[in-house]
Amino acid sequence: MLTGKQKRFLRSQAHHLTPIFQVGKGGVNENMLKQIQEALEVRELIKVSILQNNLDDKNEVAQQLAEGTGAELVQLIGHTVVLYKESAEQKTIELP
Structure with a gap:
């Protein structure tokens, strides 16, 4: 927890x-979650945009x-989500 x-x-x-x-x-969906997990491992911090045609609650x-x-x-x-996950191998962000 941050x-x-x-x-x-x-x-x-x-x-x-x-x-x-x-x-x-x-x-x-599962494919999207898998791709986001891979991106988080590389970048640690990413933004995801929720498009207007998505009818679910943001x-x-x-x-x-x-x-x-x-x-x-x-x-x-x-409509923008910011996600953070500490990388196991490529740690670049040092939290205060």
Whole structure:
């Protein structure tokens, strides 16, 4: 579980990132979760965009992404989800 200070630090790190995944009309599926897990292992911090044609509640989508990938939900702002998961082999982000 991340502290408030750690989340604030991660939000500042994620500010300049662009979303690399999009959740569309199909919602969250196993293939997407697998790809996000692989991206988290490499990058540790990613943004996921929830498209307008997704009819699910954005809070539920964010929870599904976090639980399905084993990542921490750093922030949900608008339709953008910020996820963090510490990398086992390629650790680059040092939390305060």
